[in-house]
Amino acid sequence: MTLDRATRLMGRYLLLLFIACIFVFPIIFMIMSSFKPDLQLLQDTSSVRALLPVGDLSLDNYREAFDRAPIGLFIFNSVFITATTLLLSLFLASIAAFAFVFIDWRGKSVVLALVVATYILPFETVAVPLLLLVNNLPWLSAEGITWGWLNSYQVQIIPWIVRALEIFLFVQYFKDLPRDLVEAARVDGATWFQVYRRVVMPLSGPVIATVAILKFLEMYNNQFLWPIMVVQAEDYRPIMVGLQYFFQLNTAWGEIMAYLTIITVPVLIFYLVLQRAFIASIASTGVKG
Amino acid sequence: MANSLTRQNRAGWLMAGPAFALIVVFLILPFFMAVAFSFTNQRLVSPNPTEFVGTRNYERLFGIATLTLEAERDETGAVVMRDGAPVYPRLRGFTRDQERYPQYFRKREWFSFERAGNRRTYVLASDVVFLKAVRNTVLFVLVVAPVQAGLALGLAMLINRRIAGINVFRAIYFMPVVISMVVVAMLWRFIYDGNDGILNNLLGAMSFGAMPPVDWLGNPWTALPAIMAMSIWQGVGFHMIIWLSGLQTIPASLYEAAEIEGASRWQTFRYVTWPGLRNTAILIMIIITMQAFTLYPQIAVMTQGGPLDSTQSVVFQMVERGYGKQDIAGGSTISVFLFLFVLSISLLQGWLTRQRP
Numbered sequence: 149m150t151l152d153r154a155t156r157l158m159g160r161y162l163l164l165l166f167i168a169c170i171f172v173f174p175i176i177f178m179i180m181s182s183f184k185p186d187l188q189l190l191q192d193t194s195s196v197r198a199l200l201p202v203g204d205l206s207l208d209n210y211r212e213a214f215d216r217a218p219i220g221l222f223i224f225n226s227v228f229i230t231a232t233t234l235l236l237s238l239f240l241a242s243i244a245a246f247a248f249v250f251i252d253w254r255g256k257s258v259v260l261a262l263v264v265a266t267y268i269l270p271f272e273t274v275a276v277p278l279l280l281l282v283n284n285l286p287w288l289s290a291e292g293i294t295w296g297w298l299n300s301y302q303v304q305i306i307p308w309i310v311r312a313l314e315i316f317l318f319v320q321y322f323k324d325l326p327r328d329l330v331e332a333a334r335v336d337g338a339t340w341f342q343v344y345r346r347v348v349m350p351l352s353g354p355v356i357a358t359v360a361i362l363k364f365l366e367m368y369n370n371q372f373l374w375p376i377m378v379v380q381a382e383d384y385r386p387i388m389v390g391l392q393y394f395f396q397l398n399t400a401w402g403e404i405m406a407y408l409t410i411i412t413v414p415v416l417i418f419y420l421v422l423q424r425a426f427i428a429s430i431a432s433t434g435v436k437g
Numbered sequence: 438m439a440n441s442l443t444r445q446n447r448a449g450w451l452m453a454g455p456a457f458a459l460i461v462v463f464l465i466l467p468f469f470m471a472v473a474f475s476f477t478n479q480r481l482v483s484p485n486p487t488e489f490v491g492t493r494n495y496e497r498l499f500g501i502a503t504l505t506l507e508a509e510r511d512e513t514g515a516v517v518m519r520d521g522a523p524v525y526p527r528l529r530g531f532t533r534d535q536e537r538y539p540q541y542f543r544k545r546e547w548f549s550f551e552r553a554g555n556r557r558t559y560v561l562a563s564d565v566v567f568l569k570a571v572r573n574t575v576l577f578v579l580v581v582a583p584v585q586a587g588l589a590l591g592l593a594m595l596i597n598r599r600i601a602g603i604n605v606f607r608a609i610y611f612m613p614v615v616i617s618m619v620v621v622a623m624l625w626r627f628i629y630d631g632n633d634g635i636l637n638n639l640l641g642a643m644s645f646g647a648m649p650p651v652d653w654l655g656n657p658w659t660a661l662p663a664i665m666a667m668s669i670w671q672g673v674g675f676h677m678i679i680w681l682s683g684l685q686t687i688p689a690s691l692y693e694a695a696e697i698e699g700a701s702r703w704q705t706f707r708y709v710t711w712p713g714l715r716n717t718a719i720l721i722m723i724i725i726t727m728q729a730f731t732l733y734p735q736i737a738v739m740t741q742g743g744p745l746d747s748t749q750s751v752v753f754q755m756v757e758r759g760y761g762k763q764d765i766a767g768g769s770t771i772s773v774f775l776f777l778f779v780l781s782i783s784l785l786q787g788w789l790t791r792q793r794p
Contacts, residue, residue: 253449276759276768
């Protein structure tokens with residue numbers, strides 16, 4: 149009986165381990181290959197050496213990748229776009245949710261219904277007309293008013309700031325906060341903005357983390373289609389689109405692996421450190437309906 | 438009182454207004470623009486004014502006609518054969534002749550099939566590539582949605598146990614989700630490579646060299662399945678987590694009761710687990726379906742729609758047109774079509790959830 153249970157537990161662990169290999173091997177392979185010269189990299193693919201840091205290891209691939217493309221600039225662009233969008237999103241989505249949950253104002257139900265309706269509107273369905281729209285929008289710059297947002301940071305930031313999901317997550321969270329706190333602060337003469345800043349937001353750590361992680365993944369990882377459409381100039385290109393420099397290189401796999409490692413490892417470290425928060429944020433997208 | 442109400446109105450609009458304005462300008466307005474443009478000849482930049490063109494854009498995408506031809510016969514009335522197959526009149530005679538055959542004009546052969554009595558039916562389409570893109574996308578959704586949801590449920594049940602180290606496995610299974618699909622697609626290009634790819638090496642080693650190498654992305658029969666497999670690898674952890682949170686809402690007392698009753702594993706799943714997952718199941722199918730319909734980065738990075746249009750997708754075609762050819766009207770028409778698809782899925786969700794007793 150105990151032996152039988154031990155065998156079953158063993159079998160379970162073997163299965164878990166086997167599946168883990170399927171998920172983790174390609175990632176290990178990517179990182180290991182980035183340190184190997186192309187010839188060795190190709191030879192290693194036929195054995196387990198592909199997953200091991202063996203042979204002639206160097207940073208040459210990294211040096212060559214940096215020579216081929218302005219990677220530093222791309223990293224800066226992506227980080228700047230992601231950070232700006234993230235901060236604006238946290239502020240605007242939370243303050244809107246605050247108004248939806250705690251304040252009674254005329255038109256609230258209509259506005260909320262419209263916001264919720266956009267949840268089923270994937271960005272892809274508006275990308276093409278949006279291209280025409282942003283091509284005709286004004287912008288105030290040092291040279292006065294200019295027209296057209298193509299090739300800029302704002303074209304990659306402003307359309308992405310607010311999504312229905314973020315407002316929705318804040319609304320769900322605020323609804324569970326004790327209303328007495330808000331009412332007590334109002335009786336004490338606090339303005340709505342003070343209630344938002346001093347009472348509600350300090351209690352909202354978990355939902356802020358959730359929205360921040362989802363937004364980070366959306367902006368850093370998934371900005372590809374839109375920048376391809378609106379950014380031709382290298383100066384504003386984000387890191388995922390920068391990968392196009394390596395598309396045609398079917399032979400220089402070492403360089404490609406180095407670039408992939410550069411853009412992925414920071415996210416992986418981030419994930420491994422904040423693992424619980426990442427998983428909780430994905431789980432929270434499922435608590436609807 | 439009235440004063441406080443106005444103040445509430447003002448506070449509400451001030452706080453929700455900016456977010457609402459952004460949603461209106463960058464989501465709702467472009468959506469209506471897409472609908473409007475789909476009936477015009479709007480281009481990104483054009484010297485000519487925009488004109489209303491009716492449903493022309495839709496006809497150009499979805500125009501389909503069938504044409505049945507009799508095999509050619511020689512003077513004796515016998516069917517002319519070449520290479521063992523009957524010879525049919527050339528399609529050009531029909532598709533280039535606007536005067537006599539306006540319904541076939543500028544259409545191209547999509548596919549054809551043999552009929553009895555030496556006849557052959559040709560299905561002609563205005564835009565064969567787009568219809569292939571629709572077919573591929575639907576195929577992608579039909580395969581990826583159930584397979585990915587099923588595998589994710591399996592993984593969720595596997596790690597929904599309190600045994601030592603289970604958190605490590607959960608973290609590993611979820612890892613590809615935090616990696617960009619663009620990176621994943623580039624990495625898998627190497628794995629699928631026809632000459633040096635790891636997959637070929639692995640299969641070759643496992644079959645002791647009996648399995649010949651396959652150019653997974655270069656073969657029209659394997660390219661789309663290869664992209665499907667990779668997409669499932671990347672996304673399955675996401676849905677595993679959603680299943681897991683569904684599983685954890687099922688009270689442990691139900692499982693205890695099932696055990697006391699002597700229920701088999703399958704019975705426990707069928708009568709305890711599955712009914713508790715109903716809402717999660719619907720939600721997961723919706724999320725996967727929406728994600729699968731917007732298939733793009735995989736195509737852009739791995740195949741550019743090829744080989745032989747076997748991996749064209751609706752969004753890829755939309756970008757080709759709206760951005761590549763700067764044909765805003767054509768791209769908008771595809772957007773409207775995509776939206777109607779997604780909407781019908783959401784309506785289906787509403788209907789399925791209402792079915793609950």
